[in-house]
Amino acid sequence: MTTEPVIPSPSSVTAPQAVIAPQAVIAPQAVIAGSDPQSMPSDNDEISLLDLLQVVADNLRLLVLGPLAAGLIALAISFAIPPTFTATTKFMPPQQQQGAAAAMLSSLGALGGLAGAASGLKNPADQYVAFLKSRSVQDALIDRFKLLDRYEEKFREDTRKTLDGNVQIVGGKEGLISIEASDKSPEFAAQLANAYVEELGKLLNRLAVTEAQQRRLFFEKQLANAKDNLIKAEQALKASGVNSSALKASPVAAVEGLAKLKAGIAAQEIKVASMRGYLTEFAPDFRQAQTELAAMRGQMARAEKEEPTSDGGDSDYIAKFRDFKYHETLFELFAKQYEMARVDESREGAVIQVVDTAQPAERKSKPKKAKIAMLTTLASCFVLLLFVFIRQTLRTATKNTSFSARLAGLTASFKRALGRV
Numbered sequence: 001m002t003t004e005p006v007i008p009s010p011s012s013v014t015a016p017q018a019v020i021a022p023q024a025v026i027a028p029q030a031v032i033a034g035s036d037p038q039s040m041p042s043d044n045d046e047i048s049l050l051d052l053l054q055v056v057a058d059n060l061r062l063l064v065l066g067p068l069a070a071g072l073i074a075l076a077i078s079f080a081i082p083p084t085f086t087a088t089t090k091f092m093p094p095q096q097q098q099g100a101a102a103a104m105l106s107s108l109g110a111l112g113g114l115a116g117a118a119s120g121l122k123n124p125a126d127q128y129v130a131f132l133k134s135r136s137v138q139d140a141l142i143d144r145f146k147l148l149d150r151y152e153e154k155f156r157e158d159t160r161k162t163l164d165g166n167v168q169i170v171g172g173k174e175g176l177i178s179i180e181a182s183d184k185s186p187e188f189a190a191q192l193a194n195a196y197v198e199e200l201g202k203l204l205n206r207l208a209v210t211e212a213q214q215r216r217l218f219f220e221k222q223l224a225n226a227k228d229n230l231i232k233a234e235q236a237l238k239a240s241g242v243n244s245s246a247l248k249a250s251p252v253a254a255v256e257g258l259a260k261l262k263a264g265i266a267a268q269e270i271k272v273a274s275m276r277g278y279l280t281e282f283a284p285d286f287r288q289a290q291t292e293l294a295a296m297r298g299q300m301a302r303a304e305k306e307e308p309t310s311d312g313g314d315s316d317y318i319a320k321f322r323d324f325k326y327h328e329t330l331f332e333l334f335a336k337q338y339e340m341a342r343v344d345e346s347r348e349g350a351v352i353q354v355v356d357t358a359q360p361a362e363r364k365s366k367p368k369k370a371k372i373a374m375l376t377t378l379a380s381c382f383v384l385l386l387f388v389f390i391r392q393t394l395r396t397a398t399k400n401t402s403f404s405a406r407l408a409g410l411t412a413s414f415k416r417a418l419g420r421v
Contacts, residue, residue, distance in 0.1 A: 052389075059388045066384045071377035078372045083364035085186035089193040090178045090356040093128040094204070125171030128200065132169050132179070135160070137199045144195060145188075167192070176355060186360035193358035201352050216341035223334040230327040237320045258303050259325030265300055266326075267333055268293045 056063065131137065138160050142148060153159040168180040181193040272289050280286065397403045 055388060055392045056385075063381065063384055063388065067377045067381040070380035071373045074376035075369055075373040078367045078369040081367045082184055084182050084184060084366045085189050085361040085363075086180050086182045086365035087186065087190035087193045087358040087361055088178055088180045088356065089197060089354065089358035090176050091197055091352055091354040092176055093125055094352065125175060125177055128177055129169050129171045131203055132177070132196055132200055133164070134203070136203055137196065138163055140199045140202070141192070141195055144199075145192065167196070169196075179358070181358070182365060186362075190358040190360045197352060197354060204352070215344070216338065219334055219338040219341055223331070223338050226327060226331040226334050230324075230331045233320070233324040233327045237324045258300075259322045260329045261296065261300050261303060262322075263326045263329035263333070265293070265296045266330065268296055 139156065141163065142156060142159055147159050147163060148154075148156070151159055151162045153162060166182045168182075169177065170180075171177050179193045179196050181189045181196070183189040183192065268289070272286070272293055275283075275286050275289055398407075
């Protein structure tokens, strides 16, 4: 019997290929699947807007009801707060008449710029605000209204801080100063605001703050010194044996002119020294004053060269007469300036002009219940939103094994540091 060769059929040939082909495809997938999942990039680590919205939607009831409850509680508490009333007074600070004073000073010549250093170039409103906040005014109000007992404080320093918190003093751009006093009693708030203006007036009577007052004090001191020097020069001249009639008839016109020139130079030197306090060296007024001083010194040098020399008693008489005329000229100049300052000071009698007198308030200024409830609602909403996001982040992170290990290690380190291990 003959055997016929067996020819493989197409199905028997393709079957092994069908078995092998899937293995060749699955093998790479198995290798990839067996790799470390943490080394592969993952889209779960990224925070998207949809994830945030999902967290908000999951906690929507808490985020809505929580702030509303907090706002209602704050509104209820605001009804229990005692009302506070605010009274306001406005006044115009003393106005310094610098223009008129400067014109009169310039008309008198040599000592025209002496008041520049004495008069301040500050903003009057800011200066008077500082006066109102001074310890002298606050202590006067503490004693006047017995604020130690009213504010229930033991020390004056604490009482001043409480008074500072209850009173707002502001200088406006329009030149007016406003005082806002707050208290539980509307009548007391009005009395306190008006008392500030009264105590400021008492303080100003003790201080020289206006231009005329500063000039008056300055020239008063200079006048006293000039008077003492004039008396000494007059006594020295009398001691030389020359009587007053001889002084009037003596032909010493040149000496008298030289003495007046010397006095003018001294006055100009005082003027330049005073201008250094409020002007720079490149200011036109300062340079002009220096030029005038240099010219006067040159004129003085020429006059001294032309002065005739005398011997014996004549030289002693001429020197004493020159000193006498020098101090006499200074005394006259300072006397004129002093009288001008006194006239200006008398014009500035009513220094404080009250525009609005404080009246008891009809409506309370605080607490503002609607504002308190709204701010509390917004703040609690923000806090709850932050709490929800942090809680969701922690929940997601605890599912990661590496994060849990790091968190456990950090907790153990804190325990060791606190000595609880």
